[in-house]
Amino acid sequence: MSSVAIALKGLTKQFQGMSQAAIAPLDLNIEAGYVTGLIGPDGAGKTTLLRLIAGLLIPTEGSLSVAGFDPVTQLESLHAQLGYMPQKFALYSALSVQENLDLYADLRDVDLAGWPKMRSRLLQFTDLERFTKRAAGNLSGGMKQKLGLACTLVGQPQVLLLDEPGVGVDPISRRELWKMVHELAGDGMLIIWSTSYLDEAEQCQQVLLMNEGKLLYQGSPSQLTQTMQGRSLLIDGGKQPRQRLQQVLQQSQVRDAVLQGKQIRTLIDSPDKRLDLAQALSLNEQQLQPTQARFEDAFIDKLGGQENRHSALADILPQIPDDHSHAIEAINLTRRFGDFVATDNVNFAVKRGEIFGLLGPNGAGKSTTFRMMCGLLPVSSGEARVLGMDLKHSPGKIRSRLGYMAQKFSLYGNLTLEQNLQFFSGAYGLHGNLQRQRIDEMVETFQFESILRQTPDALPLGFKQRLALACALMHQPDILFLDEPTSGVDPLTRREFWLHINGMVEKGVTVMVTTHFMDEAEYCDRIGLVYRGKLIALAPPDDLKAKVMHDDEHDLTMEEAFIRLIETQQEDT
Structure with a gap:
């Protein structure tokens, strides 16, 4: 050495x-x-x-x-x-x-x-x-x-x-x-x-x-990781995994819980608490299956477990009625930059109250597709429809009902947190008492009181991202576009974000998200995988993993599934 x-x-x-x-x-x-x-x-x-x-x-x-x-x-x-x-x-x-x-x-x-x-x-x-x-x-x-x-x-x-x-x-x-x-x-x-x-x-x-x-x-x-053996479980998520996740998080035996497709990956205090947890959730023991511990389990445990168990953000949002329509639709969506086709005849539809993940390698065209769907890039041909309206014809009306959080922190670093909240609430058309009420709600929800007069540039990334999310939700939008919302944040902060996202979806908010963090893709109801401008796969996370899982495998990470799907496509082209 x-x-x-x-x-x-x-x-x-x-x-x-x-x-x-x-x-x-x-x-x-x-x-x-x-x-x-x-x-x-x-x-x-x-x-x-x-x-x-x-x-x-x-x-x-x-x-x-x-x-x-x-x-x-x-x-x-x-x-x-x-x-x-x-x-x-x-x-x-x-x-x-x-x-x-x-x-x-x-x-x-x-x-x-x-x-x-x-x-x-x-x-x-x-x-x-x-x-x-x-x-x-x-x-x-x-x-x-x-x-x-x-x-x-x-x-x-x-x-x-x-x-x-x-x-x-x-x-x-x-x-x-x-x-x-x-x-x-x-x-x-x-x-x-x-x-x-x-x-x-x-x-x-x-x-x-x-x-x-x-x-x-x-x-x-x-x-x-070896110190965690016997403490990691996969719990059947039932018909409504997000609601069961919330039930699991409320149990005293649980240190950590996250969605993994239709299951809930759970970390308990000790192996002998498995039966107690099954009884608390009114499940039989077979619905709580031991699974191999990961280093992330040990990391979360070493830091004291998941702290936030309930979304205060979801509490302040109104319930959006489900009219069973499509909130977002891409119809033969195409974007050209000169002779280069970045998005090539892409088609998908997102239901109200759904989390839809758009994944793909760097340069595959997912960001171009995403930016067209939220009105930040013009469409070369085809349609980008939001809430039944074509973005080409009704951009202003649609944007008033959208929230957008950019991949790179896009707020004003030379303004204080309070000034950013005031600016973005005003930009979304909030004024007077309603504006003050919404700002106060966000300050309390995200615990900004002690840092209101600091600038975002002086804060850790997690606080910056919380501020960006607060600003995107000031006008209580029907649809939320999230471009790499947790890029670079630690696992505890990432859990807090998804606790809020899951809570918002339960209130009827539709979420479209891009991410390079594959465990995060497990939280999506469905995933669209983009490669070389085309949509090459569209399915729930568990279905995508099953598509590339070998006969002798019982479990597969979303990251490995992503790589295999891309490699298969490369072999076919």
Whole structure:
């Protein structure tokens, strides 16, 4: 194993004006030869720790050694050995793939004589050789992350810090990124991969689980998962899985519960509570089947279990009557950009009170389809119908009944939370007492009271996303469009969001959602899978998994099903 290592002794970081330390005293060693996963909820201290290691922050107390260098006193020497890819990596959109690489080589003073050979190796390693002349702004999300990784590897660093590199990237591209990173680790590089995707954490040989600046666990994911044996169950969801989920969450024996297709994946306090839970739910024991524990179960348990069990948001929304009509319809929907067909004759219909998921790899056309359905892109041909009206003819009337939450945080970072709520409620036509009432309801529901005068830019991602959801629902819309609503948030925050979404759907709200987080797709009533502009599959999650499940398999993750469906389509075309 390589001698490259990171050593922390009593490392502490306290930001001015904050009562709680961002990093409590940490003592740990991290070695090369494998990928170390850095995990934890919003505000756990993950990014702060990475920035300390990279020398971008100065510790309040304690010492830190990275590849033999002190980041405070030997920063220049350290930077020659370290690659850091932050969450918002600075690719230059107008520059081509090759020009971005050349720029980073210049910034890192790479030897000009050897650079062409190194650049060629990086392009080959990241499979970007065919795209050297393409502008970075025109790359798919997965290709942008590959280019970001290539730029970070310029200069052949010994230490690689990756802060949420899988956010916004489809499962196939994420798998390719992991393959590359494992290869680098095998060559002796020290790699820390910060992530909110716990299926990614399971691929690490070692994980660091943090919360509120403290280290809760250091070791292999499998060791922690083994402590959960006998506590994970699959409960029959019956005819109304969302309602049964709410019943399960109210039981004292339950630590965590989420939808998994038509079943409810449940974590109980101890194996001997299974019979008690069956009796509490008036189910027979056969309707509660033990299932293999996942690392996510251990993560949730280590953080104290699911905290929010009831949607206060659903309580303030009115009941929308079900007239059994289609809320959303795509009829031969097509969008062209010049000669390129991004969406090609797509057809689907979404019933009122349904959660419809639109999935697909980066660049497949799902975002284009999604943006046409909510009126953000004009339709080239075909129809996008919402509440029975064609978006071409009645855009203003339709938009007044829609809520939209963008993939990238789209609120105003220089306005306070209160000012954002005022602005967006006014934009939706709310004024006077009604506007004040709706703002007060959202402040109470999302517990914004203590941060109303802060700007979103100063808050963790989870709070930003709560604010975005509150603004999208200010006018109590019939239909909610969610574009990657939980991208980058931790599993606990993700559960809170889906608790609200499930509660809204029970009130009759129709939801259309895009996501790259495949476990989240399990919450949808039906999924439309888009590939190369066409709708290649349309079915409930369990049916899609059954379609590609092998005879000797009893269970399959939605992520594996997604990859198999895409690979099958690639083989057929």
